[in-house]
Amino acid sequence: MNGIRKALRDGLVPPPPSAEPVKHRDAGVWTIPNLFTLLRFLLIIPAVISIFYIDERPWLPLTLVAVFSLTDWVDGFLARLLDQYSAIGAKFDPLADRLGLGLVVIALAWEGLLPWWAIVIIATVDLFLLFFILLMDAHQAMRVNWIGKFRTALTMVGVVAVLAGPAFAQPVLSTIGVLCVEVGAFLHIITGVQYARLAWLGRRRFR
Incomplete structure (x- = not known):
């Protein structure tokens, strides 16, 4: 039980910027958290x-995107709970975030469910982040902070709310979701x- 509480706490509370990265034993590629990332x-x-x-099957995109968003938390929780950290997981987990969320919001904008200006901001930033994630050395992980956690949670909740509007025939849910995504874009x-900046400094420090 204490292990579960610690895994939950560590997932919700990011380490302070001054904290040194905790070194973990690399559990390799075939781990349970990596299966969720896959x-x-x-x-x-x-x-x-x-x-x-979405007009023909409004529940299907809601379900798939909700599962995608939920497993973003599950893989990190399991890595902490089972002590199954891996270098490849640390690289591909944020890659799945950026790629999946970016393509989903573009599809929503194409269907007229999200404003294009917010999508352009998210997609542009994500392209740069993808570049820096791939640039990072294998042992490095993208260290998160409070703003990053809140932004990711807010954007994913917003996307799910946008999809929940058609599924539940409640346009107000979509309106709330759009506002969440717009704030998340900023x-x-x-x-x-x-x-x-952190990825570049970390790479230079490693070299």
């Missing part, structure tokens, strides 16, 4: 395609600059 990659294309058919700029 599941998230496999969900991206079906989730995006289902958005284009926070995206701040966190994008911070993450890019």
Whole structure:
């Protein structure tokens, strides 16, 4: 029980910027958390395609995107609970975030469910983040902060709320979701600059 509480706490409370990164034993590629990360990659294309058919099957994109968003938390929780940290997981987990969320919001904008200006901001920042994630050395992980956690949670909740509007025939849910995504887009700029700077400094420090 104490292990579960600690895993939950560590997932909700990011370490202070001054804290030294905790070194963990690399559990390798085939771990339970990495299987959830793989599941998230496999969900991206079906989730995006289902958005284009939201009028016929409004529950399908809501379900797929909700599962994608939930497993973003599950893989990190399991890595902490089972002590199954891996270098490849630390690299591909944020990659799944950026790729999946970016394609989902583009599909929503294409269907007229999100404003294009917010999508352009998110997609542009994500492209730069993808570049820096791939640039990072294998042992490095993208260290999160309060703003980053709040931005990711707010954007994912917003996207799910946008999809919940058609599914429940409640337009107010979609309106709330759009507002969440718009606020998340502005926070995206701040966190994008911070993450890019940390990734670059970390890479130079390693070299």
